[in-house]
Amino acid sequence: MIDAHIHLWRLADRPLPWIDPATMPQIHRDFVVSDLLETIEDLPIDRTVLVQVLNTEDETEDYLRIAAATPIVAGVVGWVDLASVDVADRLQRLDELVSGGRLLGIRHQAQAELDPAAWISRPEVARGFRVLGDRVGELMMAAHQLDATERVVASCPDTVFVLNHSGKPPLAQGWDACGQWAASITRLARLDNVVCKLSGLTTMARLDSWTTADLSPAVDHLLDTFGPTRLIFGSDWPNSLRAGSYTRTLDAVQENLKQLSADEQDAIVAATAERVYRLRAV
Numbered sequence: 001m002i003d004a005h006i007h008l009w010r011l012a013d014r015p016l017p018w019i020d021p022a023t024m025p026q027i028h029r030d031f032v033v034s035d036l037l038e039t040i041e042d043l044p045i046d047r048t049v050l051v052q053v054l055n056t057e058d059e060t061e062d063y064l065r066i067a068a069a070t071p072i073v074a075g076v077v078g079w080v081d082l083a084s085v086d087v088a089d090r091l092q093r094l095d096e097l098v099s100g101g102r103l104l105g106i107r108h109q110a111q112a113e114l115d116p117a118a119w120i121s122r123p124e125v126a127r128g129f130r131v132l133g134d135r136v137g138e139l140m141m142a143a144h145q146l147d148a149t150e151r152v153v154a155s156c157p158d159t160v161f162v163l164n165h166s167g168k169p170p171l172a173q174g175w176d177a178c179g180q181w182a183a184s185i186t187r188l189a190r191l192d193n194v195v196c197k198l199s200g201l202t203t204m205a206r207l208d209s210w211t212t213a214d215l216s217p218a219v220d221h222l223l224d225t226f227g228p229t230r231l232i233f234g235s236d237w238p239n240s241l242r243a244g245s246y247t248r249t250l251d252a253v254q255e256n257l258k259q260l261s262a263d264e265q266d267a268i269v270a271a272t273a274e275r276v277y278r279l280r281a282v
Contacts, residue, residue, distance in 0.1 A: 005234025
């Protein structure tokens with residue numbers, strides 16, 4: 001299996017203001033490579049993708065160095081300023097510095113913007129996505145921002161996009177509250193240059209009381225719209241610890257996929273990530 005969405009951080013090096021010690025005690029500490037290795041020990045995870053947390057190039061540089069030294073980290077989704085005029089030069093600098101082909105894509109933490117939908121709608125941001133070439137454009141957008149996202153994806157047909165955390169359906173409010181999300185996902189999935197990460201659903205549900213069944217309507221809708229060959233498993237560890245252990249997150253995904261064929265399950269937990277991120281098979 002490939003876990004296509006994990007994070008690492010050292011809070012003393014780069015504070016994360018969004019982590020509230022009072023409400024997020026599970027993640028208010030450092031998470032480093034040794035924690036990752038301990039977490040997935042004895043689990044069927046043989047590769048991971050490390051995804052940026054902060055909109056800074058120095059974090060991306062550190063992530064790329066970690067990937068170069070850590071076999072289980074297959075690559076990095078990092079950050080450059082997509083709105084800058086020199087996106088191509090910034091990508092080349094990262095490649096020459098430490099990448100060795102490990103820079104798989106670029107994500108902007110859009111939820112750090114005052115208006116994420118306005119940010120992704122900027123013409124210079126779309127231009128930046130078009131410069132990515134073989135790298136993916138990773139999308140961190142919430143349910144009410146998906147229509148703006150769809151317009152940008154449609155305007156960049158030669159760029160492959162990966163929607164993070166299934167577009168953040170508001171599962172904590174119940175499936176009846178997810179109508180806008182479901183409709184937006186249906187429209188977005190009609191664009192063949194976007195795939196979706198089956199990730200982040202547990203933290204969109206009720207953190208302390210969710211069940212696998214609470215996630216099932218969203219998973220079923222994603223299967224109906226994107227299909228197994230356009231879905232990618234990601235745990236969102238360690239943020240996922242707010243809603244339970246890594247094993248519980250993994251078990252919930254596998255339980256919701258058990259009705260699929262072996263090939264369909266393999267697509268979601270490995271093959272689609274290999275294709276989209278251009279990873280070598282192992």
